[in-house]
Amino acid sequence: MSAILPMPAAPPAEEQFDDAAQQREAATFGMWAFLATEVLFFGVLFAGYTVCRVTYPAAFAAASRSTDMLLGTIETAVLLTSSCAVALALRDLQLGGRRVAFWLLLLTAALGVSFLVLHGFEYYAEYQEGLVPSIRYTVVGPRAQHMELFYCLYYFITGFHSLHVTIGVAVLITMAVRTRRGAFSAAYSTPVELTALYWHLVDIVWIFVFPLVYLVGRSG
Amino acid sequence: MNAERRRSDAPAPPPTLANQIGVLAALLVLLLLSAGSALLSLGVFNTVANLGIAALKVLLVMIFFMRLRSGSPLIRIASAVGFAWLSMLIVLAVADLLTRMAPHAPW
Numbered sequence: 001m002s003a004i005l006p007m008p009a010a011p012p013a014e015e016q017f018d019d020a021a022q023q024r025e026a027a028t029f030g031m032w033a034f035l036a037t038e039v040l041f042f043g044v045l046f047a048g049y050t051v052c053r054v055t056y057p058a059a060f061a062a063a064s065r066s067t068d069m070l071l072g073t074i075e076t077a078v079l080l081t082s083s084c085a086v087a088l089a090l091r092d093l094q095l096g097g098r099r100v101a102f103w104l105l106l107l108t109a110a111l112g113v114s115f116l117v118l119h120g121f122e123y124y125a126e127y128q129e130g131l132v133p134s135i136r137y138t139v140v141g142p143r144a145q146h147m148e149l150f151y152c153l154y155y156f157i158t159g160f161h162s163l164h165v166t167i168g169v170a171v172l173i174t175m176a177v178r179t180r181r182g183a184f185s186a187a188y189s190t191p192v193e194l195t196a197l198y199w200h201l202v203d204i205v206w207i208f209v210f211p212l213v214y215l216v217g218r219s220g
Numbered sequence: 221m222n223a224e225r226r227r228s229d230a231p232a233p234p235p236t237l238a239n240q241i242g243v244l245a246a247l248l249v250l251l252l253l254s255a256g257s258a259l260l261s262l263g264v265f266n267t268v269a270n271l272g273i274a275a276l277k278v279l280l281v282m283i284f285f286m287r288l289r290s291g292s293p294l295i296r297i298a299s300a301v302g303f304a305w306l307s308m309l310i311v312l313a314v315a316d317l318l319t320r321m322a323p324h325a326p327w
Contacts, residue, residue: 025292025294025295028291028295029294029295029298032295032298032299033298035299035302036298036299036301036302036305037302038302039302039303039306040302040305040306040309043302043305043306043309043310044309046306046310047306047309047310047313050310050313050314051313051314051317054314054317054318055317069255069258073251073255076251077248077251080244080247080248080251080277081244081248083244083281083285084240084241084243084244084247084285087235087240087284087285088237088240090234091234091235091237091240094233094234095234196285196286197286200281200282200285200286203281204278204281204282207274207277207278207281208274208278210251210254210274211254211258211267211270211271211273211274215254215255215258215266215270216267218258218259218266219258219259219260219261219262219266
């Protein structure tokens with residue numbers, strides 16, 4: 001159907017580019033370069049985690065067992081589904097749609113918010129149990145000090161991740177509003193494409209967080 | 221020289237709906253597999269399985285959701301460099317940690 005209707009034209013390329021295709025390639029490349037820096041940002045935290053876990057395996061297994069595996073699994077499923085939703089939103093836009101793309105972008109943002117709410121419940125439960133180092137930490141025993149390392153890394157990694165989710169939700173809502181106003185078309189959807197790339201990275205970080213935080217020492 | 225270079229005004233055609241839903245289904249199955257395998261007593265293979273499944277999920281997201289499958293070689297390289305440097309960081313840090321020995325007194 002969209003093939004029959006005339007497509008709205010893409011905005012003209014900025015003067016430093018040969019054409020719209022080159023401009024789009026440059027924008028996508030820039031986003032991937034940014035994502036590489038994000039991988040290294042979270043990577044440092046994961047490297048710290050690796051060193052601490054290799055040094056204190058038993059304490060990390062004990063601390064990981066105190067996390068909420070069911071909530072963690074649900075949160076992962078929520079983020080994976082949101083990634084698919086934003087990919088479908090971009091697909092719809094590129095096929096000339098607008099209404100479905102708008103709702104899919106809103107759905108993605110809503111799934112992001114529900115992830116944050118679920119994680120808020122987790123943080124609250126951990127506070128109640130006294131698992132927050134230097135604020136309310138009631139773990140005792142020979143491993144308590146080493147378990148503190150796990151909790152510190154857990155709050156830093158998930159805290160920074162939640163910050164990324166929050167930023168992502170704000171950008172997704174902006175994109176949804178712009179989509180509804182007709183700012184994008186089959187010929188021009190680069191901002192949504194870049195937002196989707198960012199959101200997928202947020203998902204990728206969580207895919208690694210899930211086994212490293214929630215699944216250690218679960219057997220036996 | 222680049223007359224044959226692939227470039228069009230529009231990006232590569234978007235993936236099919238079945239493709240994207242299929243990838244989501246695969247991701248959710250892998251998630252359950254990951255959570256299920258963590259409950260089995262596999263020793264060191266618990267970690268191997270968990271990280272292997274996580275890597276597989278990330279590849280699915282990057283290839284199909286982030287469309288590296290139809291991406292240009294430049295984009296594919298850019299997508300790999302962050303992970304390449306990160307793996308170097310982790311491998312060298314762990315290698316250092318595991319090979320440290322108490323230094324002998326030189327006298």
